[in-house]
Amino acid sequence: MEPEKLLSLLDSVKNGEVSPEDALLRLKMEPFEDIGYAKVDHHRSLRHGIPEVIYGAGKTPEQIAGIITALKNHGNTNILVTRLTPEKADELHKLIAVDYDPVSRVAIHGRKFEAATKGYIAVVAAGTSDLPVSEEAAVTAEAFGNKVERLYDVGVAGLHRLLSRLDVLMTAKVVIAVAGMEGALATVVGGLVSCPVIAVPTSVGYGANFGGLSALLSMLNSCAGNVSVVNIDNGFGAGYLASLINHIGESER
Template sequence: MDKKNLAALLSAVANGDTTPEDAAQAILQEPFRRTMNARTPETDAAPTNVDPSVCLDGHRALRTGMGEVVFGQGKNREQLVSAVAGLDVPGRPVLVTRLDEDDGEYLLERFPGGEFWPKARLFISSPPLGVAEGLAGPFAAGKSSWPADGEIVVVTAGSSDIPVALEAVGTLRFLGYEPGLVSDVGVAGIHRLEPHLPALSAARLLVVIAGMEGALPSVLAGLVSAPLIAVPTSVGYGASFGGLSALLAMLNACAPGVAVVNIDNGFGAAALAARLLAI
């Protein structure tokens, strides 16, 4: 349930279409519905392979402005289908993160109106409302290039960081933003950054993604005025310790105004960016 659904329910009470008792019961049942009450898009009937271990938070959008997102890694297919079917309502699609290709294709079969972006490991159950007209779906599957400017710009140090960057880009598009993407402009060839500085300086917020020594966020934070969210990645040789060296470097950035999320957490950076811009 989000504010729009709640307003519609209260209007129904005011118009006499719903009794206060029925409305109260709907609100009480909504916050943590178990998926045994979910409906599949094909049949509008209770799915046969629901998993009662999945407990859904239907009030998260009311509390935080962003509905529950399904973390796909580690879930079996019954849990995935139960979670998506339980959360998906008209006008309020579901985002699933960290999906392998087989599970993504399986969800596409079960929810044929959805989209799966293998590079970003993201699935969306249906096109969200409010995405700008003309976009080829929130994930724009198969898109070979992205604009290099926008209200939010995602920047990568290396091309190996692009999967994490695409997780951030896809999540931002799911949330209704049109981010720019600038890739492969790390400190090993810092001259590559210079042509993009006007667009980066004009952005309201930057998401900067880097592995290895994780230096790019500190460099950019010293060049532009926009707040910056740094994302360390697990890209690097042995002493990078799976992204820990980049994480520590970003936490110790010389330039002020750098916030840091967890290793490889493109989704978390996008969610934080959207919250900051919504204020």
């Protein structure tokens, strides 16, 4: 919103012509910044509590740097870029400073991790092959102000590994369960905890796994009532949703 229009709106609120609630609604509905190849939504954090995140796949390093710059100029920190290859991350870093994690494939500009909640998110991964998706979820959640506890390589083929960390599971505010193959981990975790469980099927598995479809269907058919499911390999979506849940009731949200 242009300064003149914003001042006019604020004057209307001051004079009692517009209610604060209506003014907030107008601000939430304000448009984006058009930079040609992208329309950057600067009011995403006002509506969602979380600023816009850049999906890196399919964008050039120059386009990503331009979007980061637009977000930075509006005071955003912890600007996330997901699904970056190491090669594209190297090219991006030549244009603008980013911290890149090759495991999660997430780059962050203006990195500033501060846990803003009392509760924590537990990210549970069935196997080492699930680490890229698990770390995408964990890094996303941390960037959005959450403490994260990682429990990796605790799949149902060796259930004692998971059961040895029940203290971490049972005191989490929300659990992200990441698994490929048959995806049984989510139901097992759901049966052990009282908090919400976000299941993430991965494309890890042999032929009958159908690129994660078998794990997805298993998780959708879970008999544990506290399990919900995001898309195949969608660690970012799981971390985002877990952050929203973990922040419920926190005064800063």
